[in-house]
Amino acid sequence: MTRAQFQSEADFIVLIPGRGIVVIEAKSPEYVEYKDGEWLDRVPNPGKSPFAP
Numbered sequence: 097m098t099r100a101q102f103q104s105e106a107d108f109i110v111l112i113p114g115r116g117i118v119v120i121e122a123k124s125p126e127y128v129e130y131k132d133g134e135w136l137d138r139v140p141n142p143g144k145s146p147f148a149p
Contacts, residue, residue: 108120
């Protein structure tokens with residue numbers, strides 16, 4: 097892997113004093129539907145590794 101593969105924009109950065117930092121990357125599904133009390137969504141590639149190019 098190259099250094100460029102690890103560069104992106106973070107959606108949220110949570111700072112926890114004395115504990116550490118959490119970086120969150122949020123992905124948006126193609127659509128979201130609420131039907132019969134359940135949320136349904138379809139993510140383009142849910143099994144893809146976040147480290148894969």
